[in-house]
Structure formats: structure tokens, C-alpha cells
Amino acid sequence: MTSQPxxxxxxFGDHLALAALSQAGDRLEELARHVDLAPLVAVAxxxxxxxxxxxxxxxxxxxxxxxxxxxxxxxxxxxxxxxQTEYQLRDRLSFLRFARLGLGDPVPDSRTIWLYGETLSKAxxxxxxxxxxxxxxRAQGLMVQEGVLLDATLVPVxxxxxxxxxxxxxxxxxxxxxxxxxxxxxxxxxxDARWTKKNHETFYGYKDHVKTSEETKLILDYAVTAASVPDxxxxxxxxxxxxxxxxxxGDSAYAGRPIAAHLAQHGVSNLIHEKGEASRPLTxxxxxxxxxxxxxxxxxxxxFAFMEQSLGGIYQRCIGLVRNTQQIGLMNLAYNLCxxxxxxxxxx
Numbered sequence: 070m071t072s073q074p075x076x077x078x079x080x081f082g083d084h085l086a087l088a089a090l091s092q093a094g095d096r097l098e099e100l101a102r103h104v105d106l107a108p109l110v111a112v113a114x115x116x117x118x119x120x121x122x123x124x125x126x127x128x129x130x131x132x133x134x135x136x137x138x139x140x141x142x143x144x145x146x147x148x149x150x151x152x153q154t155e156y157q158l159r160d161r162l163s164f165l166r167f168a169r170l171g172l173g174d175p176v177p178d179s180r181t182i183w184l185y186g187e188t189l190s191k192a193x194x195x196x197x198x199x200x201x202x203x204x205x206x207r208a209q210g211l212m213v214q215e216g217v218l219l220d221a222t223l224v225p226v227x228x229x230x231x232x233x234x235x236x237x238x239x240x241x242x243x244x245x246x247x248x249x250x251x252x253x254x255x256x257x258x259x260x261d262a263r264w265t266k267k268n269h270e271t272f273y274g275y276k277d278h279v280k281t282s283e284e285t286k287l288i289l290d291y292a293v294t295a296a297s298v299p300d301x302x303x304x305x306x307x308x309x310x311x312x313x314x315x316x317x318x319g320d321s322a323y324a325g326r327p328i329a330a331h332l333a334q335h336g337v338s339n340l341i342h343e344k345g346e347a348s349r350p351l352t353x354x355x356x357x358x359x360x361x362x363x364x365x366x367x368x369x370x371x372x373f374a375f376m377e378q379s380l381g382g383i384y385q386r387c388i389g390l391v392r393n394t395q396q397i398g399l400m401n402l403a404y405n406l407c408x409x410x411x412x413x414x415x416x417x
Contacts, residue, residue: 086162087162087166090162090163090166095163095166096407097143097146097163097164097166097167098163098166098167099410099414100167100406100407100410101167103409103410103413103414104406104409104410105205106135106138106139106142108201108202108204108205109138109198109201109202110134110135110138111201112194112197112198112201113134113137113138113189113194113198114134116188116189116192116194116197117131117134117137117185117188117189118131118134132177132181132185135169136168136169136170136177137177137181137182137185139167139168139169140154140158140168140177140182140185141182141185141186141189141399142399142402142403142406143157143158143164143167143168144182144186145380145396145399145400145402145403146380146381146403146406146407147380147381148380148381148382148384148400149381150179150386151179151180151182151183151186152179154179154182155176155177155178155179155182158170158176158177159176186395187392189395190391190392190394190395190396191391193394193395193398194395195394195395195396195397195398195399195401195402196394196398198398198399198402199291199398199401199402199405202402202405202406203287203289203405206287206405206409211285211287211409211412211413212282212285212287212289213282213284213285214282214284214289214312214315215282215283215284215315216282216283216284216315216316216317216318216365217280217281217282217283217289217308217312217315217316217317217318218280218281218282218283218317218318218319218365218366218368218369219278219279219280219281219300219304219307219308219317219318219319219323219369220278220279220281220300220319220320220366220369220370220373221276221277221278221279221300221303221322222276222277222279222373222376222383223265223267223272223274223275223276223296223383224274224275224276224277224296224383224384224385224393224397225272225273225274225383225384225385226259226262226273226274226275226384226385226386226387226388226393227259227386227388228273229258229259229262229273231258235248236264239260239263240263244260256388257388258388259388259389260389261275261295261389261390261393262274262275262295262296262390262393263295263296263297263298264296264297265296265297272296273296274296274385274393275293275294275295275296275385275390275393275397276293276294276295276296276298276300277291277293277383277397277400277401278291278292278293278294278300278303278306278307279291279307279369279372279401280307280308281368281369281372283316283318283365283368285408285412286368286369286371286372286408287405287408287409287412288372288401288404288405290307291307291397291398291401292306292307293390293393293394293397293398295390299322300322300323301322301323301324301325301328304319304323304328304331305328305331308331308332308335308337309335310335312335312337313335313336313337314336314337315337315338316337316338316340317332317337317338317339317340317341318340318341318362318365318366318369319340319341319342319366320341320342320366321341321342321343321344321359323341323342324341324342324343324344325344328341329341340362340365340366341362342359342362342363342366343355343358343359372401372404372408375404375407375408376400376404379407380400380403380404380407383400385397
């Protein structure tokens, strides 16, 4: 049996393949068409190549910041590992086109992708990118703030199998002495994540607390904490003087006199669900009021549903608060990128 010759790739073949991909509907192409990433590239450039960095004569030429930012966005848009991101860049035409790479161009390897992401996380780069993009949305008139919604979602990470004694120390903010003498073991231990229970299920990881626009469902601000931190503690962090005159919807996790006083102090209309107690259950009128409030509050669940179903899930693979804050921030940014495309498409 004679073997078939390997297929030959040509310029025209690549062009036809990309044209067919566009015709089938490439969401990455639509994202690139609607969103100007140049301001975000400028933010990343300052972090990766600060003006104060020494300029030596030797060494390999660094990757373009425009390429690497797009690669990191691809990683979060599909919730991929560094290794999978490298593989998909080599395998998928849509990824190459979004990253502005040709079929014969070199592709950043997994170690390079990790290094650029690590540098970004140490500078709280996700927060800077998120704020830069929201500034762009405000300039476009998309960041409409007619009412705000508050909620949090659990972000699972790889579970730690520690003895109860070690877990007790971690809850107190103390690293077990045995770990400190074993740097390699400590590097694989997440000392920041925490256990919590929700609806009789046990979770381990972090929380993504978000403030969302009631009108557009864009994420206005966010905070990242360990999973055990109560939702209500982050309301004063996310809601303040900038929200004066707004109405705020939230579930009963945000109920309570201290929060009500904080909202009144900042002139925010309190539409948080009322919470019953064992000695004083909710009246029928209060239950009806909560049901009416839920019709608007439910909109805050849409970003989390989109993240779970269209951004490859909320689960994170990294260790520690700094890295998870970075990845959760990029997840919120990725959601706003995709949501802005939906809003711009609706305006067209």
C-alpha cells in the first residue's frame, strides 16, 4: 500500500479556511472587530516593560505585548491551562487569527505564557486592565448605571488534603511549621483558600464579589476573598459615595442594620431582601416584597451563568490569593468584553 502525501498548506488555502471560519461565525473575530484592545495593550506594556527597566544589549527579543495580552485573554476566555493554551494556539486557526499570528509564525510556549501571566499578577494587572476597559465602556456610553446589583459566587480551586490540625492553623492565619522547612511542599499548598458550605454542599476556594449594572449587566467593580468570608463584609468595599442616588438590589446575605446604615449614609436606595429569623419569620407582605425584588435582582446571576457556560467554567487551577485574584479579575474582564459585544451588536 502506498502512503498518501502529506497535505501542502498554501497562502490561498489558509485564506479560504479563514474565510470559511468567518462565515461559520467566529466569536473571536467578532470580539476583535467590536473591541479596541489598544488601551489594554498599553496597560500591559507598562507592566511587562516598564520605562525604568534596564535595556541590555543581549538576550532574545521579547514577545509583542499585543500578542501576549491576546494570548492571556484567550486563556481566560476558554479557561485553559498554560499547556492547553499553547496547544490550541498551534491547533486552531481562530486562536492564531485573534493573537495576530500566522500559520508559520512561532507560538509562545507554556512557560512563556506562565511567565507573562505571573508578572501581570504580581502587579495586580487584571485590576488595571479591568479598570482601563471599563473606562473605555464609559467613553462609549455603555456603562449605564441605573441601579446596581450585588452578589458573590464561589470559585473552586484544587482541594487541599490537610490534617485537621493543619487546617485549624490555616484558619488562624498560621502556616504550619513543617511546611516552612519544605519550600517545595509549601509551594503546592494554598494557604489562602478556605472551606465553606452552601446549600448543604462543601466548597473550597475563593469568592468573586461583583457589583453589576442593573441595566446593562456589565460588572462595575469586584472584590476577591477566601470562600469563607461572608458576602455582607464586601458591601462597604464595593458600594459607596460613587453610588449616591442609585438603588441597590441584593439577597438576604446583605441584610442587617450596619449595612442599612452604610447605604443610608451614602444615599443609596436599599432594596435588599428582608431576612426572617426563627423568632420573627417574614410576613406574607415581606415575602411578596422579596419576590418582587427578585425580578430585578436575578439579573446579577446572568454574569455568573455566562462565565460557567460560555467562558469554560469558573473553576481555577492556580494556588494562592494573588494568582487567583489575577485569574478571577481576568474572568470578570473576559465577561465584560463579551457582554460589551452583545450590547454593541444590539445597537447596530
